[in-house]
Ligand SMILES: Cc1cc2nc3c(=O)[nH]c(=O)nc-3n(C[C@H](O)[C@H](O)[C@H](O)COP(=O)(O)OP(=O)(O)OC[C@H]3O[C@@H](n4cnc5c(N)ncnc54)[C@H](O)[C@@H]3O)c2cc1C
């Protein structure tokens with residue numbers, strides 16, 4: 233299975249499309265809007281703003297499109313994955329209606345932009361089918377049907393079974409006019425359109441600070457300053473924010489298998505397991521790739537990625553016996569929210585010129601597109617009907633009983649401070665493996681590379697001090713508390729931690 237030089241898994245999209253070329257910001261500059269983050273949220277926002285005549289700069293720490301957007305499965309859906317009836321319960325009927333409407337509009341917008349900008353991104357309308365999981369069903373499909381109709385999705389209907397040849401799903405709900413596309417082809421097209429409109433995109437340009445008093449500005453790791461009237465944090469987790477308690481992080485797993493062309497109905501399929509499986513196909517020249525995801529867990533709280541892939545593969549073969557060969561395996565990070573809706577809008581009342589788009593959970597393609605529409609409206613001083621629904625300062629509406637497992641999940645790992653290490657000495661660590669070693673009152677994250685060299689860093693998470701754990705699939709150090717992730721050399725990959733794992737003092 234494809235692996236990058238760093239050992240990380242490679243997604244179908246990364247393997248089939250080049251990420252956008254490198255173009256690092258070379259000097260300090262000034263603009264109307266500085267967008268930090270070049271994923272679907274950042275580029276969609278840049279697209280609308282440049283269309284409206286704003287001068288826009290997008291900067292990305294890595295390659296444009298190289299964040300979680302390159303690891304998605306790119307279902308485009310208004311069948312909210314926390315279920316419409318729960319959104320109704322947590323937010324009320326009107327906000328549930330607006331949420332459903334916003335996801336539908338996001339699909340329409342992706343279709344319209346792809347057509348208007350002539351982006352050849354394999355966009356197609358498909359039906360989505362929600363069916364009960366045979367093993368562990370968590371959702372009530374009757375309630376979902378009723379709630380979908382109450383919020384105006386009157387075309388949602390019962391069907392005898394989802395159209396999977398050879399596997400009887402039992403009764404299923406059909407959501408018409410969903411969508412799918414090749415996400416990196418879409419992002420490439422968006423980037424070209426932004427540049428045509430005068431926007432500027434910079435890769436390998438890391439923001440290390442932003443401030444918004446009097447004159448907003450962003451500082452980069454290369455010591456440049458971007459002065460702007462507005463700043464948009466489109467970094468998946470908003471950098472330099474304290475939102476970690478509202479954004480529980482999960483790892484989710486995906487496999488891609490070769491199947492004969494057109495042997496599977498072009499549709500989106502989801503089951504009701506917790507975590508749920510999500511299924512679609514992607515066309516290749518003379519075959520299709522069947523893409524199946526699921527097996528999520530709280531980041532840093534399991535290290536059995538290979539077993540998760542194996543379970544997905546077995547589940548897939550039982551339902552799709554035409555799956556011939558396993559071609560891809562990858563994982564990615566998803567940020568949930570406690571109440572099923574993303575946070576999109578002003579960073580805070582005290583920071584009126586700073587905006588954020590985060591908490592997209594499994595619906596970041598549409599949430600990112602909604603984010604682009606909503607944040608550009610706020611910057612342009614336009615009314616937006618969804619502003620209140622996605623208001624970042626809203627309080628959790630979930631009941632405390634429902635939220636408790638999540639709170640326990642993010643605080644229990646502090647116990648790692650008082651337990652022993654994984655091994656007693658670095659000699660026990662084999663090439664390609666990592667382990668925590670206890671050393672006096674502290675802990676060391678030690679990784680031995682394939683050449684036998686040992687890389688050692690403090691194991692104390694740079695965020696709030698939990699002890700990191702080794703992720704042997706991606707070869708990273710993952711924090712079990714709030715999902716920060718680090719490379720084996722200690723560099724920060726996923727926030728909330730903003731700096732890397734500390735170097736060790738000499739005597740350690
Ligand atoms: C396996 C998987 C399957 C998924 N399936 C679906 C699906 O089917 N449908 C769906 O709607 N959603 C899905 N999602 C969710 C969706 O992919 C994401 O929510 C979405 O791509 C996030 O987009 P984004 O633009 O917010 O973040 P990203 O794409 O992560 O973009 C953020 C960018 O910010 C950059 N950045 C971070 N820090 C800095 C900094 N300090 N300075 C400069 N740049 C910085 C990063 O390099 C990154 O490129 C899935 C996610 C995963 C992982």
Ligand code: FES
Nearest residue numbers: 693695696711714
């Ligand atoms: S991510 Fe918060 S302590 Fe590590």
